[in-house]
Amino acid sequence: GAGVSQSPSNKVTEKGKDVELRCDPISGHTALYWYRQSLGQGLEFLIYFQGNSAPDKSGLPSDRFSAERTGGSVSTLTIQRTQQEDSAVYLCASSQVTGGQPQHFGDGTRLSIL
């Protein structure tokens, strides 16, 4: 497709379970970002991948969160031992290689922890 694709669109799971969220960026976009957004709140930066550089993990809230990007394309955000405070919409965005280019967002994954 032409846009950023995220899956699943919704995920409901029990506290303590692990979850994996997937992001398929726009083809050719080397920069990929993960954000978290709670209801009515702003965008909380989680992690940033740029080409082959080491990712900027400065926004990950705890060691239960991790992300990888395989082959410079698809990215997976993993949350281990989920907690109720992890409930939020997780947004992925991608942009072209040059710094500071506009970001294109996916529709997000709405994660609910019971």
Added chain:
Amino acid sequence: GQQVMQIPQYQHVQEGEDFTTYCNSSTTLSNIQWYKQRPGGHPVFLIQLVKSGEVKKQKRLTFQFGEAKKNSSLHITATQTTDVGTYFCAGFNAGGTSYGKLTFGQGTILTVHP
């Protein structure tokens, strides 16, 4: 690290009134971008400002970049109900430690009463 502050957090207006949101960066920016997020949607890129003192218009929206390239504003003239949503600014500093990374403001939630 770089911080981008945005005010106000909320703004309620009557249809037809004007609206302004302001963005301030702790560091000089290479560019600043504005995004709009409709309720239930994802942020969508509106515009990018690059030059000191730059002013750009999109119909009823006017965007300004400060002379020092540390602040910006978005002004909407004669708001309409279709303007409802959250407006985010995002700053980019080419000299930052994480190349290409945008820093988002907290957003301004705009509601318009018909």
